[in-house]
Amino acid sequence: MPNLSPASTVLRCKECGAEYPAAIRTACERCxxxxxxxxxxxxxxxxxxxxxxxxxxxxxxxxxxxxxxxxPREGMDLKPGFTxxxxxxxxxxxxxxxxxxxxxxxxxxxxxxxxxxxxxxVIKSSEWGLSAVGCASTGNLANATAAAAAKASMPCYVxxxxxxxxxxxxxxxxxxxxxxxIEGSYDDANRVANLVADKFGxxxxxxxxxxxxxxxxxxxxxxxxxxxxxxxxxxxIIPLGSGALLSAVHKxxxxxxxxxxxxxxxxxxxGSQPAGCSPIASAYSAxxxxxxxxxxxxxxxxxxxxxxxxxxxxxxxxxxHTRGFADAPTDQEILDGQxxxxxxxxxxxxxxxxxxxxxxxxxxxxxxxxRNDSVVxxxxxxxxxxxxxxxxxxxKIPKVPSxxxxxxxxxxxx
Amino acid sequence: xxxxxxxxxxxxxxGGERExxxxxxxxxxxxxxxxxNRYGExxxxxxxxxxxxxxxxxxxxxxxxxxxxxxxxxxxxxxxEVLFLPAVSGG
Numbered sequence: 128m129p130n131l132s133p134a135s136t137v138l139r140c141k142e143c144g145a146e147y148p149a150a151i152r153t154a155c156e157r158c159x160x161x162x163x164x165x166x167x168x169x170x171x172x173x174x175x176x177x178x179x180x181x182x183x184x185x186x187x188x189x190x191x192x193x194x195x196x197x198x199p200r201e202g203m204d205l206k207p208g209f210t211x212x213x214x215x216x217x218x219x220x221x222x223x224x225x226x227x228x229x230x231x232x233x234x235x236x237x238x239x240x241x242x243x244x245x246x247x248x249v250i251k252s253s254e255w256g257l258s259a260v261g262c263a264s265t266g267n268l269a270n271a272t273a274a275a276a277a278k279a280s281m282p283c284y285v286x287x288x289x290x291x292x293x294x295x296x297x298x299x300x301x302x303x304x305x306x307x308x309i310e311g312s313y314d315d316a317n318r319v320a321n322l323v324a325d326k327f328g329x330x331x332x333x334x335x336x337x338x339x340x341x342x343x344x345x346x347x348x349x350x351x352x353x354x355x356x357x358x359x360x361x362x363x364i365i366p367l368g369s370g371a372l373l374s375a376v377h378k379x380x381x382x383x384x385x386x387x388x389x390x391x392x393x394x395x396x397x398g399s400q401p402a403g404c405s406p407i408a409s410a411y412s413a414x415x416x417x418x419x420x421x422x423x424x425x426x427x428x429x430x431x432x433x434x435x436x437x438x439x440x441x442x443x444x445x446x447x448h449t450r451g452f453a454d455a456p457t458d459q460e461i462l463d464g465q466x467x468x469x470x471x472x473x474x475x476x477x478x479x480x481x482x483x484x485x486x487x488x489x490x491x492x493x494x495x496x497x498r499n500d501s502v503v504x505x506x507x508x509x510x511x512x513x514x515x516x517x518x519x520x521x522x523k524i525p526k527v528p529s530x531x532x533x534x535x536x537x538x539x540x541x
Numbered sequence: 542x543x544x545x546x547x548x549x550x551x552x553x554x555x556g557g558e559r560e561x562x563x564x565x566x567x568x569x570x571x572x573x574x575x576x577x578n579r580y581g582e583x584x585x586x587x588x589x590x591x592x593x594x595x596x597x598x599x600x601x602x603x604x605x606x607x608x609x610x611x612x613x614x615x616x617x618x619x620x621x622e623v624l625f626l627p628a629v630s631g632g
Contacts, residue, residue: 153550154627159597325549
């Protein structure tokens with residue numbers, strides 16, 4: 128593991144360009160726009176080479192110069208990242224698509240990509256000496272934050288919509304976090320978490336640690352480029368909740384291009400959002416620059432049920448700039464997408480993963496994606512936490528007497 | 542009295558004030574006018590762009606986003622609580 132200080136220098140407002148010293152800060156003081164960490168890329172270019180990366184451990188700390196925290200001491204984090212980029216030959220054959228890959232984030236320590244930003248957010252909070260960490264979450268971040276906090280020996284407080292399925296949130300309890308169910312939607316939980324962050328001074332990862340926290344997710348972009356042999360894919364399809372993940376992946380691709388580690392990044396970055404909560408996709412379809420929030424999201428893709436997406440405007444900008452698309456499949460199409468990926472590639476994704484598969488199908492059908500393209504699907508988390516949404520007629524398991532003939536009968540071979 | 546609460550991230554616009562109580566009855570636009578008078582030019586510059594409330598600011602009345610009510614026409618009176626938060630949500 129590299130022994131390096133972070134190369135981050137300042138926080139910069141993505142909206143008005145105002146700069147601030149690297150410290151705890153939720154938003155720009157001048158216009159309240161989102162902040163991002165800016166690195167001294169000239170200095171990084173001198174040190175971070177392909178040769179050096181070839182000698183480093185296979186987790187996301189291999190990109191330490193482009194992460195906004197010092198590398199944690201051994202045993203303080205769960206070492207997320209460097210997940211497989213799986214070539215999906217069966218899926219590709221079924222769809223007549225030349226090349227399709229799944230970036231398989233289901234194999235992270237708590238089974239979703241959120242382990243990446245949670246690691247950064249918890250380590251940053253620890254560096255600042257904050258007394259506790261936490262988050263507002265629809266489930267995945269809750270688990271990731273709680274596990275990262277347990278490993279770093281920090282108290283953790285998690286705010287979730289009260290109606291979240293128990294199966295999704297019970298692991299958070301197992302990791303020792305204090306979980307509080309807020310009556311209402313995710314956006315209500317998020318509003319309360321904002322007030323908690325102010326009142327107690329805790330590090331609420333996706334609120335007052337947000338500019339740093341989101342940096343963890345951009346490592347997905349680094350890994351895709353490295354795993355494709357330092358080449359950029361033609362297209363990548365990313366689930367859209369707040370839009371932060373899409374923005375982060377774009378930042379990863381852009382930073383590696385700036386460092387000359389890869390050339391010609393012309394990747395079309397697209398987003399997929401469930402039809403039951405699609406404020407970003409709706410703005411895209413309407414040609415709007417503004418996002419109209421959704422008051423009551425209704426979708427099986429709970430991890431994407433964010434009615435007021437904080438990074439929506441930025442995500443829209445990136446999608447349009449890279450000539451991608453924003454799509455909104457129905458819940459049935461999402462379920463079908465989950466099934467197709469599981470049956471063809473052995474990857475059981477959460478509904479968010481089904482969402483990108485559904486959009487792949489829809490856009491191949493409409494001709495917006497070419498069957499000769501090379502496409503990467505971002506599979507953000509495991510379906511094991513959301514089996515409740517998967518139960519239907521064809522998941523019913525037959526029960527038969529303990530005889531060979533009974534098995535033959537149910538298999539229809541008698 | 543109407544209670545007005547500002548997130549810590551907005552304090553630079555209010556001279557460090559986080560909470561105040563106002564004897565007030567009117568809509569959100571009128572409340573913003575009262576706050577302009579109270580906090581002056583810094584508040585005006587930071588909360589508004591070309592006379593319009595900045596897009597990264599959310600306003601809640603009794604815990605409900607005013608965009609799901611009557612927008613800036615939402616009435617505020619009695620013991621209503623008005624909350625101003627930066628638009629930060631989701632992962």
